[in-house]
Amino acid sequence: MRKTLATVLATTLIVMGILTGCSSSSSSNEATSSGKNGQEEKVEISVWAMGNQMKEFAQQFEKENPNIKVNVQTIPWGAAHDKLLTAVASKKGPDVVQMGTTWIPEFATAKALMDLTPYLDKYPEFGPDNFYPGSVETATFEGAYVGVPWYIDTRFLYYRTDLLKEVGYDHAPATWEELQDAALKLKQRGDNKYGILLDPKESSLGFMFARQNGSKLIDDTGKPLFNEPQFVETVDYLNSFFKNGSAPLDLGIDMIQTFKGEGVTPMFISGPWMVKMVQDQAPELEGKWATAVLPKKENNISTLGGSNLSVFQYTKQPEAAMKFVAWMSQPETQLKWMEVASEMPAAKKAWETEKLQSDPNYKVIGEQLKSARPLPLIKQWEEIAQNYMGSFEKVIRAGDDVKQEMDAFNQKADQILNK
Structure with a gap:
């Protein structure tokens, strides 16, 4: 911040x-x-x-x-x-x-x-x-x-190499387009199968992807940019995974459990601590999973x-x-x-x-x-992030219009920044 x-x-x-x-x-x-x-x-x-x-x-x-x-x-x-x-x-x-x-x-x-x-x-x-x-x-x-x-x-990609190979990927998705395509193909394996786990409660996910799409989040004068095209397009992109069913909303199952076995969610984005957790809790997956840097749009910036x-x-x-x-x-x-x-x-x-x-x-x-x-190093950032999660929930759960919701979020962020 x-x-x-x-x-x-x-x-x-x-x-x-x-x-x-x-x-x-x-x-x-x-x-x-x-x-x-x-x-x-x-x-x-x-x-x-x-x-x-x-x-x-x-x-x-x-x-x-x-x-x-x-x-x-x-x-x-x-x-x-x-x-x-x-x-x-x-x-x-x-x-x-x-x-x-x-x-x-x-x-x-x-x-x-x-x-x-x-x-x-x-x-x-x-x-x-x-x-x-x-x-x-x-x-x-x-x-x-x-x-x-x-x-x-930082955040990076975890993926099941064996299951990605079955849908035509002998490598980790390297671009936004490949991530979207691979997730949808993995979803099409059958009922109760998904392509990727995206945690809607992790606000950093949206900001991270927005930076990959060229958003500065907040400009040098302190003006929020959450209703600008780069940010709106990002929210629309993330929402597409929930709309087409390639990302689940509420599984209520442990991440490791959905990653192993049949691979209910064969891709997810997380941090370094998950490496040891996968190794310890899913030893049977040895040789069947890997990690990769995040897929790229304009860049592949991750959070720190x-x-x-x-x-x-x-x-x-x-x-x-x-x-x-x-x-x-x-x-x-x-x-x-x-x-x-x-x-x-x-x-x-x-x-x-x-x-x-x-x-x-x-x-x-x-x-x-x-x-x-790191995300913007300002005192108000935590409050802004909490408001973003509320707006994103309205988009993915209630189907609210992305541009209208980001307009409202941007207005609220501006108020927070100018308190």
């Missing part, structure tokens, strides 16, 4: 704080205070994270940095946003916080995050050149570097999400906090995180390892990341 100036500045504050404290090159006395007889006193930092795996990593960090105690609090994603708002209001919160990339604008606006820009020379782990451009974009605003990329995800690590502006232990973030930013650490959490490393250097270079699925993810971009 595009950030407002206030949001970006706040985010920048966070990132800079992280950079300063995270660098593995910082000396031990930077992260600890001196006690009696010149002995270093142990300091404690708190980390708020959305996954139990962080505790394991904190323990490893403590072994390498015995003068820093890391207290990890695991917070469910659903509760994290409100908890962070409370922390900002009270100016009492964690030293290090995991931030969803779309949250950065809001909390940066509130000046809750430390600016890491001044520390880039001191902590090279944070350097923008270390990460994919799209990931850096989530942490950059008007030249200010406001977040340290931790893990990233994930998490950044930030240092809370009100931390009393900025050096220790930044040292922890720097350690988490190292390619070696991020690769270990991938092994336990099935989340992709943000550090480009990590993608040069043999495992990520030799595995065909990871190679696809790496290729898709080259054309992945």
Whole structure:
């Protein structure tokens, strides 16, 4: 998303704080205070994270940095946003916080995050050149570097190679036209068969496809473009899958279940975590499925999400906090995180390892990341996305006119942007 100036500045504050404290090159006395007889006193930092795996990593960090105690609090994603708002209001919160990339604008606006820009020379782990451009974009605003990329995800195509071959495709659909054609042919296999699973509740799908059709979503002046031809054509294209029955509306069945077996839905669009889920839950499909970059219209832009690590502006232990973030930013650490959490490393250097270079699925993810971009970095984006889902539901379920509905959505988006 595009950030407002206030949001970006706040985010920048966070990132800079992280950079300063995270660098593995910082000396031990930077992260600890001196006690009696010149002995270093142990300091404690708190980390708020959305996954139990962080505790394991904190323990490893403590072994390498015995003068820093890391207290990890695991917070469910659903509760994290409100908890962070409370922390900002009270100016009492964690030293290090995991931030969803779309949250950065809001909390940066509130000046809750430390600016890491001044520390880039001191902590090279944070350097923008270390990460994919799209990931850096989530942490950059008007030249200010406001977040340290931790893990990233994007969307790409999963497909049953055996079933696609049966309908005349010995390759993944490479264009919008091929995707539409393949999905319809797969639907024609018989009753209760479909071509592709498109989740109407994932708003990013529409925006991603619209960018592939040349839409900027919001222009440089802040004007929404959701009723322009590029966006309207995209919604009409996505709606065509539901209208001709090649995409189901409500199956009520687990995605893996519909992918395996007879392949009720032999294609779907999802993120990296599904690779391991397919391997673990459908081992019988080995050799019968693959991944591919998204089909192309003008381009094949995908979304880019994930998490950044930030240092809370009100931390009393900025050096220790930044040292922890720097350690988490190292390619070696991020690769270990991938092994336990099935989340992709943000550090480009990590993608040069043999495992990520030799595995065909990871190679696809790496290729898709080259054309992945975050959604507009603005504070209002989440509200706009929620309104889009409501409009899209009216189109695919009630059959409302696409142009009229996008006119109404664009008007609402304009109101949101000008509050």
